[in-house]
Amino acid sequence: MGSSSSLWRRRSALIAAVFALILQVRPCPAAQRVVLISVDGLRPDAIQAAGAATLLALIAGGSYHEAALNELPPATLPNHVTMLTGLPVAVHGVLQNTDLPGHVGEVTIFDVAAAAGLRCGFFASKSKLDFLAPLNPTAVVHIDSDQAALMDRVLEEFTADPFDLTFIHLREPDSTGHRSGWMSEEYLAAVRSSDAQIGRLMGLLTDLGFLETTDVLVTSDHGGEGFVHVLNTPAVREIPWIASGPSFAAGRNLCEPVVQPDTPATVLTLLGLAFPSDLPGHAVEEAFRDIEQPACQTERSVQGPPCMVFPLALAAGLGVVSAFGSSARRGRSNARWRRLPGRFRAWALRQRQSSGMPGPRRWRGADGPSSGARVARVPRSMRSSPRHLKVAAREAPAPGGGGSDGSGSESGGSDTVEPHVFSDFRHALRSC
Numbered sequence: 001m002g003s004s005s006s007l008w009r010r011r012s013a014l015i016a017a018v019f020a021l022i023l024q025v026r027p028c029p030a031a032q033r034v035v036l037i038s039v040d041g042l043r044p045d046a047i048q049a050a051g052a053a054t055l056l057a058l059i060a061g062g063s064y065h066e067a068a069l070n071e072l073p074p075a076t077l078p079n080h081v082t083m084l085t086g087l088p089v090a091v092h093g094v095l096q097n098t099d100l101p102g103h104v105g106e107v108t109i110f111d112v113a114a115a116a117g118l119r120c121g122f123f124a125s126k127s128k129l130d131f132l133a134p135l136n137p138t139a140v141v142h143i144d145s146d147q148a149a150l151m152d153r154v155l156e157e158f159t160a161d162p163f164d165l166t167f168i169h170l171r172e173p174d175s176t177g178h179r180s181g182w183m184s185e186e187y188l189a190a191v192r193s194s195d196a197q198i199g200r201l202m203g204l205l206t207d208l209g210f211l212e213t214t215d216v217l218v219t220s221d222h223g224g225e226g227f228v229h230v231l232n233t234p235a236v237r238e239i240p241w242i243a244s245g246p247s248f249a250a251g252r253n254l255c256e257p258v259v260q261p262d263t264p265a266t267v268l269t270l271l272g273l274a275f276p277s278d279l280p281g282h283a284v285e286e287a288f289r290d291i292e293q294p295a296c297q298t299e300r301s302v303q304g305p306p307c308m309v310f311p312l313a314l315a316a317g318l319g320v321v322s323a324f325g326s327s328a329r330r331g332r333s334n335a336r337w338r339r340l341p342g343r344f345r346a347w348a349l350r351q352r353q354s355s356g357m358p359g360p361r362r363w364r365g366a367d368g369p370s371s372g373a374r375v376a377r378v379p380r381s382m383r384s385s386p387r388h389l390k391v392a393a394r395e396a397p398a399p400g401g402g403g404s405d406g407s408g409s410e411s412g413g414s415d416t417v418e419p420h421v422f423s424d425f426r427h428a429l430r431s432c
């Protein structure tokens, strides 16, 4: 724990310093609670097939995307790193799906929340996720392969001192899928088992009177077919995305694309914290209660051949490089979000475009240019964010005809000297 504490201290030094300065000037109102639940290996079509009562109730009372898209390779650890850092796999470089030594060398949503003084709980049912556990000594971290015992601990800790941000990982659907096959009777029973654990949590939130102040997100890392989850097919790539709580519209089916990096962006936005504008994720504003749902414009589906040649080649060829890179990054810098190099930003945009996804969404701010903006209202935490300005600037016709592929803006004058994340935090906090 000693090394973890020192790692946390190094990592949080700059973030905490910036927050301390800003919070002295303009304290934020109390943050809303967020619970993020990852049901490992949960296929969207299994929710109905299993008759998962709690999830069906959350869908009915909230907003739901039945086919959010995970990251390649569609494996547990790579997708959870994305889910908790906002970085695509191509950027965080964690291709391995095993217990890794040390701790992820990137800033997670727990780091950002803890730096803002929020209390975090991290409860996972696979030891490999310990790689992502919060380092803040005030956070509660618990790993238990028995998901019922895990939820016992969640309820106990939450009752004693409620968390602002809670992450819960439930493993049973994945474990049973590997053993008995996805969509088998045994698999569907495992889905019901995880559903029952989520039901226990919702019962506690009801008893504590927290339903009106707690947003609950339920999603997954991957689906599966047969006994594995390796192919680039809808059964493997598509994951459910359920958003229920006071911030979300009830009974809304989401149609705009939702990708794995959108989950951490949404979590931070709900907590009133800004998400680094360099990252490809966006808060899923289509789900927000106070935003009118736009007409569905895009079809989304899994693109590319149903094979794993590309991801397997990546895993084989880059696995070793990634291992060295991860350790190098751990040693070099843990104190800030890494800037996305121009080529990765361009890559992320190309991925969105090639898979039928829209480019960066444009925001209509109170003070910013808004040509072509289609969103009528902007969440509180985003109103003064420079994101809409940057995006608008990026998409405006450039003298050089740089277009909107992102590569042309990298060398433009909009880059700030300080890391973007600090700039975003400051703007978000000013808006409180």
Ligand SMILES: [Zn+2]
Pocket: 040, 041, 075, 076, 077, 174, 221, 222
């Ligand atoms: Zn998994």
